[in-house]
Amino acid sequence: MEYFGTIRAPREIVFGSGQRRTLGAIAAKLGRRALMVTDVRLAGDPDFLVMLEELQAAGLILRVESGTLPDVPVQSAIIAADAARGFSPDLVIAVGGGSCLDMAKCVALLISHGGRPQDYYGELKVPGPILPLIAVPTTAGTGSEVTPVAVLSDAERSLKVGISSPHLIPTVAICDPDLTLTCPPGLTAIAGADALTHAIEAFTATRRPVTTGLTQERVFIGKNAISDQFALTAISLLWKGLEASYINGADATARAQVMQGATFAGLAFGVAGTAAAHAIQYPVGALTHTAHGQGVACLMPWVMEWNRPAIGPELEQIASAIGVGTADEVIPAIAALFARIGIPPTLAALGLAEDRIAWVAEQSCGIERLIQNNPRALSRADMHLLLTAAFKGDASLIN
Template identity: 35%
Template sequence: MDHVHNEPEPRVFSSAMGGQQLERRRVERKMRIHRQPKTLITGIGAVDQLGEEAKKLNGTKVLVITDEGVSSCGMCAEVERPLRESGLDVAFYDKTVPEPPMGTIGEIVEIVEKGGYDLIVGFGGGSPIDVAKAAAVLPNTGHTVYDWVGVDKVPRKGLPIIAIPTTAGTGSECTAIAIFANEKLNVKQGLVSPFLMPNVALVDPALTISCPPNVTAASGMDALIHNIEAYISVNATMHTDSLAYEGIKLISQSIRTAVYDGTNMWARDNMAMGSMMGGIAFGNAGVGAVHALSYPIGGMFHVPHGVANTMVLPWAMEFNMLACLRWFKQFGEAMG
C-alpha cells in the first residue's frame, strides 16, 4: 500500500560541525512515498486468518519457509491448520539459518521452481521471512541473490508473500528489504525493492511466547534501535515519527517483562506492535550509524544482528548526541 505524502511543514534538524551546533532546515516540499504491506492483521489469533488471506491472493499450492527451531517445537501446526482448512496444498522448508548465506538461497529457489508453488509464506524470525522474499522473486529468472544486491535491482513482481513473525525484532514482515550474508566477501548485504514487500503481514503476539529469553532480548533491542534510528533519520516524516515514537514507548515499557516472563501477553503484544511499527518506520525513513557499523560485525564474526546493534548503540548515540539532543530528550520522555 503506497501513500504519497507531501510534507507541509519543514522538520528542523541540527548537526554538529567543528564543535558548533548548526541548524539545517528542509525548507523544500518533498514528495514522500510510504510503503507497507497492503494488509496488516494484528492481535491474538491473527494467524487464523492465514487461509482466508492466502485464498484472496489466489494461492493453491503454498510453501512455508521457516527454520528448525520453529518446526521442532511444533509451531508449524499453527500455520498448517488454517491453510489446510481452506483447502490449500501445503509444504514446509525448515532449513533457513540465522544470517542466511547467499549461497544457500539457490536450494530454496530450485524447490519453488520444481514444486510449482504459487504462494510463499515466511514464518519465523527475520531470516525465514527474508529468505521467503528472495524465494518469491528469484524463481525462473536465471538470476541469483548476488545479482540483485542493492537498491531497485529486482526487475519484476514475484509470487505473493505472506509474512508471519515469531519474534518481535526485525520488522521484516513490513519492509521491502531482505538481508543476507555474502560469504564470499564476509559482509552482510541486502536487496531493496518494492517487489519484496509482503502482500500480507499477520502479527500474532501469541506466536512469540515460545521465543527464549536471549532471543527475546536481542530481537527486542533490534526493534528498539529500528525505531530510534528511524526517528532521528534525515528522511523521517510525520508518519514515520508517529510510528517510531510509539514503538519506542511500547518496547521500553515491555522488553524487561517479555524477557523475564515470556508468558505475559501484555508484554508480548506490546513488543510485537513495537517491532511492527519499527519495521514500517525504518522501512521508509531508513536506519543510520548503528546498522552501518553492526553489519560488518555480523558479516565477519557472525554475531547475531540484534546483539551487534546493541553493542554499537551507546557509541553511535554518543557520536550523534549534539546533533540529535532534542530527539534524545523525546526518547527519554517516551521511555518514561
C-alpha cells in the first residue's frame, strides 16, 4: 500500500436526522445577509419555510433566489448573480438537490469575482475564496455539498461543463437524511445510482505518480490512500441502502445510509475524480436528454467491464464490501442492482441512436481530464468498441 493521499472537504460537516435545525446557529457565525438559493418547488416547502423562520430568528436578513433550473443553464446563474448584487450578501445558503447546490456555488463565485461562468471552465481557474457557502442537500446523489465542482449546461456548446476548484467547496455541509424521505422512487434511484457511480469511479481511478506538486497542480489527482477509504465505505453504504430506500421511501435507516454514502462518495471523487463513465455521459446526455445519474449508471457496468484487466484488486475489495463471493461477481451484481431500481441496461434503452455512436466516441475522448483518469487507456477506436458493446448489451465485444 502506498501511504499517500489527500482530502479536501468543508470546514464542517454535520450529518444526522433533524440536523437541519442547526442551520440558524451555523449561519449566524458566518454572516448577516444570506442569499438563499433553491428552486420554485422547494421555496414553498414546509421544511424550507421553517428554515427561513429559524434563520430570521437567528438575526439574519434573507433574500430568496428560487430560480434554479435543472442542469443549471449558464445564463440562469448570470441572471441570479446580477439580481443578488444589490442585496450585498455576505453568505450564501443552498437548499435543494445537486442543481441548487451547483447554482449556489456559481452565484457565489460570480458575486465574489465577477465575470461570466465561461471564464472559470476547467480546473483551478477560480482566483480565490468565494462567499461563505452552506450546503443543505435534499437529495442523496451528487455529493455537491462537499465537492469542488459546479456543473452547468452551456447551450452554446450543447454540453454540460464543469468549474473545478477547491475554492468552490462549501464552508459547511448540513446533511439531514429526513429531507430525503419524500423523494420519489425514480429520483431516489437516479440520485443514488449517481452516487454509487461516483464511488466506483473514484475507487477505480488511475493512480498517478506521486510528486510534491501533484495535489497543488490538479483538482483531481486520481485514487489515493485517503480517497479510497471514503469510496469503499460509500460503496458499502449505498449497496445496503439504495434498493431499500427505492422500495420504501419511509425507511429512515436506508435513507441515512444512502445520504451518507452520497456524501462519502463526494469526498472521494472530489479529490480522486471520476473517469470514462462520466466522460461518455456528457455527450450521451446532450443527445438523449436523460438524467445525469441515469446515464452514468447505465454506462458504469460497461466501463467496469472495459477496465476489468486493470482493476482486479479493486474488484476484490468491492466484492468484500458488498458481500458477493468473488471479484467476477461484482460487475453482474452492480448491473443487477441498477436493473432492479429501473436504470436502463443499455445505451439503446437509454435512447441513444446507433448512428450517433461515432460522434459520442469523438466527444467523449475529447474530455481528457476524465479519460486520463480512467485506469485503462481508451483510444478512439477503443471508445467506439466500448460504446457499441454498451449499445447492443454485448460484453463479448469488449473482451
